[in-house]
Amino acid sequence: MLLTILGLSLVAFWVGRSAGNRFVATTGQVHSLPGYHGAFVAIWVGIPALILLLLWLLFQGSVIDGLLLRSLPDALTEGASAARHNLLISEIRNVAAGLIFAEPAPEITAAAERLQRWGGIARIALAVCLVSVMLLALFLARARLAPRFRARNGVETALSMFMIFCSIVAVLTTVGIIVSLLFEAWAFFRLVPPADFFFGLNWEPQIAIRPGQIAGAGAFGAVPVFLGTLVIATIAMIIATPTGIFTAIYLVEYASDRVRNVVKPMLEILAGVPTVVYGFFAVLTVAPAIRDAGGLLGVATSPNSALAAGLVMGIMIIPFISSLSDDALRAVPRSMRDGSLAMGATQAETITRVLLPAALPGIMGGVLLALSRAIGETMIVVMAAGLIASMTVNPLDSVTTVTVQIVTLLIGDTAFDSPKTLAAFALGLVLFLVTLGLNIIAITIVRRYREQYE
Amino acid sequence: MTDATATPTPHYASSEAAAARRRKRYAADRRLRLYGITAIVFALGLLGILIATLVSSGYLAFTQTHVRVDFPISTENVDLEKPDKGNYRAVMREGISALLPEATSPAALRSITEMLTNNTQFFLRDAVLRDPEVIGGNLSLKVPVADPYDQLYKGLIDRDTPEDRRRLSDEEIARFDALVEQGRISRPFNAGLFLNADSRFPEIAGLAGAIVGSFYALLVCFLISFPIGIAAAIYLEEFAPKNRATDVIEVNINNLAAVPSIVFGLLGLAVFIQIFGLPRSAPLVGGMVLALMTLPTIIIVTRNAIKAVPPSIREAAYGVGASKHQVTMHHVLPLALPGILTGTIIGLAQALGETAPLLLIGMNAFITSPQGGLMDASTALPTQIFIWADSPERGFVSRTSAAILVLLGFLICMNAIAIFLRQRLERTW
Numbered sequence: 001m002l003l004t005i006l007g008l009s010l011v012a013f014w015v016g017r018s019a020g021n022r023f024v025a026t027t028g029q030v031h032s033l034p035g036y037h038g039a040f041v042a043i044w045v046g047i048p049a050l051i052l053l054l055l056w057l058l059f060q061g062s063v064i065d066g067l068l069l070r071s072l073p074d075a076l077t078e079g080a081s082a083a084r085h086n087l088l089i090s091e092i093r094n095v096a097a098g099l100i101f102a103e104p105a106p107e108i109t110a111a112a113e114r115l116q117r118w119g120g121i122a123r124i125a126l127a128v129c130l131v132s133v134m135l136l137a138l139f140l141a142r143a144r145l146a147p148r149f150r151a152r153n154g155v156e157t158a159l160s161m162f163m164i165f166c167s168i169v170a171v172l173t174t175v176g177i178i179v180s181l182l183f184e185a186w187a188f189f190r191l192v193p194p195a196d197f198f199f200g201l202n203w204e205p206q207i208a209i210r211p212g213q214i215a216g217a218g219a220f221g222a223v224p225v226f227l228g229t230l231v232i233a234t235i236a237m238i239i240a241t242p243t244g245i246f247t248a249i250y251l252v253e254y255a256s257d258r259v260r261n262v263v264k265p266m267l268e269i270l271a272g273v274p275t276v277v278y279g280f281f282a283v284l285t286v287a288p289a290i291r292d293a294g295g296l297l298g299v300a301t302s303p304n305s306a307l308a309a310g311l312v313m314g315i316m317i318i319p320f321i322s323s324l325s326d327d328a329l330r331a332v333p334r335s336m337r338d339g340s341l342a343m344g345a346t347q348a349e350t351i352t353r354v355l356l357p358a359a360l361p362g363i364m365g366g367v368l369l370a371l372s373r374a375i376g377e378t379m380i381v382v383m384a385a386g387l388i389a390s391m392t393v394n395p396l397d398s399v400t401t402v403t404v405q406i407v408t409l410l411i412g413d414t415a416f417d418s419p420k421t422l423a424a425f426a427l428g429l430v431l432f433l434v435t436l437g438l439n440i441i442a443i444t445i446v447r448r449y450r451e452q453y454e
Numbered sequence: 455m456t457d458a459t460a461t462p463t464p465h466y467a468s469s470e471a472a473a474a475r476r477r478k479r480y481a482a483d484r485r486l487r488l489y490g491i492t493a494i495v496f497a498l499g500l501l502g503i504l505i506a507t508l509v510s511s512g513y514l515a516f517t518q519t520h521v522r523v524d525f526p527i528s529t530e531n532v533d534l535e536k537p538d539k540g541n542y543r544a545v546m547r548e549g550i551s552a553l554l555p556e557a558t559s560p561a562a563l564r565s566i567t568e569m570l571t572n573n574t575q576f577f578l579r580d581a582v583l584r585d586p587e588v589i590g591g592n593l594s595l596k597v598p599v600a601d602p603y604d605q606l607y608k609g610l611i612d613r614d615t616p617e618d619r620r621r622l623s624d625e626e627i628a629r630f631d632a633l634v635e636q637g638r639i640s641r642p643f644n645a646g647l648f649l650n651a652d653s654r655f656p657e658i659a660g661l662a663g664a665i666v667g668s669f670y671a672l673l674v675c676f677l678i679s680f681p682i683g684i685a686a687a688i689y690l691e692e693f694a695p696k697n698r699a700t701d702v703i704e705v706n707i708n709n710l711a712a713v714p715s716i717v718f719g720l721l722g723l724a725v726f727i728q729i730f731g732l733p734r735s736a737p738l739v740g741g742m743v744l745a746l747m748t749l750p751t752i753i754i755v756t757r758n759a760i761k762a763v764p765p766s767i768r769e770a771a772y773g774v775g776a777s778k779h780q781v782t783m784h785h786v787l788p789l790a791l792p793g794i795l796t797g798t799i800i801g802l803a804q805a806l807g808e809t810a811p812l813l814l815i816g817m818n819a820f821i822t823s824p825q826g827g828l829m830d831a832s833t834a835l836p837t838q839i840f841i842w843a844d845s846p847e848r849g850f851v852s853r854t855s856a857a858i859l860v861l862l863g864f865l866i867c868m869n870a871i872a873i874f875l876r877q878r879l880e881r882t883w
Binding site for chain 2: 061152156159162164166167168169170171173174180183243244247249250251254263269273276279284318347348349351352369372379383403406407410428436
């Protein structure tokens with residue numbers, strides 16, 4: 001299909017360009033270069049065909065599925081749930097593809113034959129539609145070509161529309177995120193009341209496979225999960241904030257150029273290491289070390305303690321705080337620094353009494369951005385933190401975080417309308433809103449409190 | 455009226471109290487310097503520990519212990535007409551019983567069979583199919599050794615621990631040492647790490663499927679995000695009017711850059727897999743999700759690169775009669791291209807290391823054959839690391855570190871290429 005469209009578009013381009021060449025040869029007063037004439041025709045041929053192909057392929061599946069369901073005898077489909085419908089459809093598709101495990105019911109076999117027939121009809125129909133649309137477009141576009149025709153403007157308008165569409169993709173992505181999260185979270189809150197979710201203290205996401213199953217009743221109170229996220233993020237910030245700020249202070253004020261040229265790239269390396277590597281490091285080295293240290297001191301330490309995950313996460317976000325604080329400190333004008341030094345202050349006093357207060361909004365913004373990064377971090381906690389939600393602030397216990405629960409609930413082939421899967425989307429919605437809020441606060445702080453220097 | 459010739463004011467700067475104050479202030483200065491150095495040493499020290507841990511636990515995985523066994527390929531086991539249907543288990547048994555002739559009990563033979571990797575008969579079959587001449591003669595094949603013996607040969611099993619707490623009994627170790635004395639054990643470079651697909655057994659597990667899956671996902675990511683990102687950036691920088699709609703788009707892009715990666719995974723799961731019905735674990739879906747994550751990076755980088763082109767270029771192009779599109783496409787964009795390329799490569803390097811969204815859309819499938827297409831279930835390098843990190847076999851610990859080193863190697867290469875391009879192609883105006 002795509003090759004046909006491409007081929008016909010190239011043919012259209014050649015037709016248009018030769019027409020343009022002919023215009024040049026006969027009249028010599030052409031508005032646009034022949035290439036633009038060719039591009040004009042090619043665009044009119046190719047783009048509508050591509051859009052038609054995309055829409056057709058997107059909806060072909062669901063239309064055929066709907067027709068198949070309606071063609072089945074009522075006995076099979078009456079009163080069946082959506083999951084049962086999906087099961088029937090996939091069974092029909094498997095039989096049609098030749099993957100037969102047990103002897104299928106005769107209705108299914110008949111439906112499979114119908115599927116194959118319709119599939120063939122759909123393919124032929126698609127091809128016919130595409131070719132006819134393209135030929136029509138070719139004819140119409142070619143008819144508009146004339147020596148004084150502003151082909152270049154047409155092409156440029158098409159290009160502008162393409163660029164606007166690309167810009168809207170970013171908005172579409174955000175809208176898509178919000179809509180999909182809201183949709184699934186809405187379905188979840190119909191099964192579990194929001195008050196239970198936001199204020200409940202018990203997180204046990206089980207669903208009963210059969211009625212009356214013991215230990216199958218799920219509790220979806222998310223407070224311990226939120227608490228776990230806060231504990232690990234706090235530990236990470238306690239480690240990263242002083243380290244990052246002091247590093248920035250030293251690099252801005254005290255370090256020679258040589259030291260700066262060596263240390264800054266190495267800190268960038270810290271930022272560039274994939275988080276799964278940090279997670280493995282936490283599991284391999286940090287958690288056993290903490291456990292051994294706990295054993296030496298006689299303190300009860302869990303093997304996947306919050307301290308291990310928080311420590312490694314802190315290492316990961318040091319470069320964020322360091323580079324943002326570095327930028328904030330450098331943005332303070334030299335005149336303030338020089339004035340303070342001229343008054344007889346030591347470098348330390350200049351930094352603590354003049355530069356840091358002036359750069360504080362920027363540094364706060366950096367800290368908030370790093371906090372948002374720590375809250376949203378997944379791989380380190382998945383590998384190093386635990387799975388059981390417990391209401392504890394002891395860093396040596398194992399806690400679980402929002403991101404760990406999202407991953408655990410969604411790994412594997414779970415059905416899409418069980419409370420477990422939907423709970424993951426509800427957690428994802430909360431995570432998205434919290435990080436969005438933190439980012440907005442960070443930007444607002446920086447913008448409102450930043451001193452404007454000449 | 456001040457009396458200029460009155461008692462001279464004391465020099466506060468040279469009094470004892472002043473000197474003490476000055477010493478304290480200098481001490482505070484030195485302390486701050488010390489804190490700074492401590493912080494830097496702490497951060498870089500942890501980086502060093504990270505790298506040292508990875509290298510020390512991973513370098514052993516780049517070699518794999520093999521044992522050379524002579525297998526008699528007799529025609530009664532393997533038919534010349536149908537070599538792929540031969541009884542390779544019998545061949546394997548005959549070869550193994552010839553290794554240590556004094557071990558004849560079934561338990562001993564079973565123990566020696568367990569010394570070789572589980573898939574030995576398939577290696578035999580592949581070797582015979584590659585070279586059918588050996589049917590009727592002897593085939594000397596280097597077979598990978600099973601994981602416990604691999605650990606033993608690399609010195610990772612302490613021979614001094616009591617026997618019941620050890621992986622291998624004294625008898626098994628004695629047999630292995632006998633083979634070492636025969637000169638049959640070797641430890642060549644573990645090419646299987648790069649050529650084999652995933653497996654339950656660490657001695658033959660490899661990264662081929664993961665590398666191919668990551669490559670396809672990055673390819674799709676690049677093909678989607680590069681044109682869209684550049685088009686969006688050009689529009690926002692050159693063509694967009696300064697109104698509310700443009701502000702909304704810009705704010706959206708900046709927000710997207712800070713969204714946690716797992717939310718993109720949720721989006722991919724809800725939209726691409728459920729609504730569009732694309733297959734789970736396919737590199738196509740992984741590439742699309744990665745493209746959405748890389749898009750804000752490419753847009754921001756392209757905007758900065760376009761901003762860096764001086765206005766004189768644009769004015770000159772207008773001056774010779776170019777239209778706005780022609781100025782941008784023919785003059786500004788080619789000059790901004792080096793910066794765009796550098797930023798794109800760095801963005802792709804970040805996408806290569808992303809794990810969480812790929813986990814959610816299922817790119818952690820257990821695939822044992824690497825030949826997959828864009829729509830076949832596959833795995834990616836970071837998710838493969840995640841799977842191996844969870845595996846219980848001891849051999850996977852060093853292999854996970856080795857896989858991490860491979861991933862870091864790719865990242866270093868990509869960043870080096872980006873820096874190299876930036877040095878060569880950058881023009882300062």
